[in-house]
Amino acid sequence: MLIREATADDWPAIWPFLHEIVAAGETYSWDRDTTEERAHALWFKPAPGRVFVAVDPDGTVLGTAESHPNQSGGGSHVANAGFMVDPRHSGRGVARALCAHVLDQARADGYRAMQFNAVVETNHRAVALWQTFGFEVLTTVPEAFHHPDKGYVGLHVMYRKL
Amino acid sequence: MLIREATADDWPAIWPFLHEIVAAGETYSWDRDTTEERAHALWFKPAPGRVFVAVDPDGTVLGTAESHPNQSGGGSHVANAGFMVDPRHSGRGVARALCAHVLDQARADGYRAMQFNAVVETNHRAVALWQTFGFEVLTTVPEAFHHPDKGYVGLHVMYRKL
Numbered sequence: 001m002l003i004r005e006a007t008a009d010d011w012p013a014i015w016p017f018l019h020e021i022v023a024a025g026e027t028y029s030w031d032r033d034t035t036e037e038r039a040h041a042l043w044f045k046p047a048p049g050r051v052f053v054a055v056d057p058d059g060t061v062l063g064t065a066e067s068h069p070n071q072s073g074g075g076s077h078v079a080n081a082g083f084m085v086d087p088r089h090s091g092r093g094v095a096r097a098l099c100a101h102v103l104d105q106a107r108a109d110g111y112r113a114m115q116f117n118a119v120v121e122t123n124h125r126a127v128a129l130w131q132t133f134g135f136e137v138l139t140t141v142p143e144a145f146h147h148p149d150k151g152y153v154g155l156h157v158m159y160r161k162l
Numbered sequence: 163m164l165i166r167e168a169t170a171d172d173w174p175a176i177w178p179f180l181h182e183i184v185a186a187g188e189t190y191s192w193d194r195d196t197t198e199e200r201a202h203a204l205w206f207k208p209a210p211g212r213v214f215v216a217v218d219p220d221g222t223v224l225g226t227a228e229s230h231p232n233q234s235g236g237g238s239h240v241a242n243a244g245f246m247v248d249p250r251h252s253g254r255g256v257a258r259a260l261c262a263h264v265l266d267q268a269r270a271d272g273y274r275a276m277q278f279n280a281v282v283e284t285n286h287r288a289v290a291l292w293q294t295f296g297f298e299v300l301t302t303v304p305e306a307f308h309h310p311d312k313g314y315v316g317l318h319v320m321y322r323k324l
Contacts, residue, residue, distance in 0.1 A: 025235060028235065029233035029234055029235045029236050029237030030235045031234045031235045031238075032235055034234075034235075070306075071191035071280055071306070071307075072191055072192050072196075073184075073187060073190065073192045073193045073196075074187055074191050074282075074307045074308045074309060074310075075280060075306055075307050075308075076191075077308060078303070112305070113303075113305070113306070115303060115306070117279065118237060120236075138301040138303060138319075139300040139301035139319060141240070141275075141277060141300060141319070141321060142275075142321075143274070143275070144233075144237055144240050144275070144277070145233075145237050146236045146237075146239060147236060155233075155237065157301060157303070157319060159303060
């Protein structure tokens, strides 16, 4: 598996699984009917935002990640990141490989920490994975996410220094 | 003092003090050189975002507030809000009046809670005011804000149910 910067040409391979994940409404606090145009704008943020893809040797896109400053101005030294893995390729360590790469790049870019603002607490696999990377749950905002099956659940604020 | 919905005509009265507050870089994690066009877009968010102004009897704009969903999709039942008071009119209870109004409106709009993601911990007056309105500090993200005088300080995540 190779992790590289995404190009505009990668979007047609990203959109189908990104759309599937967003439409499911279980892990991302995006509108479930987010349009392709809006999704592209949300994922491909302007610089210093970065987008990565994980690809297998035949070039198949397995997953994607994006990173950007969590706040502007005086808060721009803390990065935020998002990860989407094609469900057809889960269990192969794609998220882990993307996370390791995003952390390395964020450190190289001079960020001092990384923060996730809204990790759905029932997304146990993601929470456990970020914890193996040293992220801690700073707080859980109660009932801040309406899960389609589980009702109101908490959103973790997760954080680690770089 | 009257609190009312802002109109496009209010922007010329808002921009000078909003610009002053943003340029000072002490309380908002916005770029300090945010342009007027960008500031307008950040403050006047699309519906269901709302913008309010506090005006005195002669029509002078004393301060402004905005509210919007803190997240989209499954997180859209939690509101976020921002407040800017003209420093020339501080100490008159403008922020307090705006906050009371924003909370009432958010409740009427069906939000279940309100969250502030990035309250600069050295902004003691604001923190104390939100606490009188029942907001609690859920966590303080360490060194997440670079204050022009005080260096790296924390950002509070503050929250209350509605």
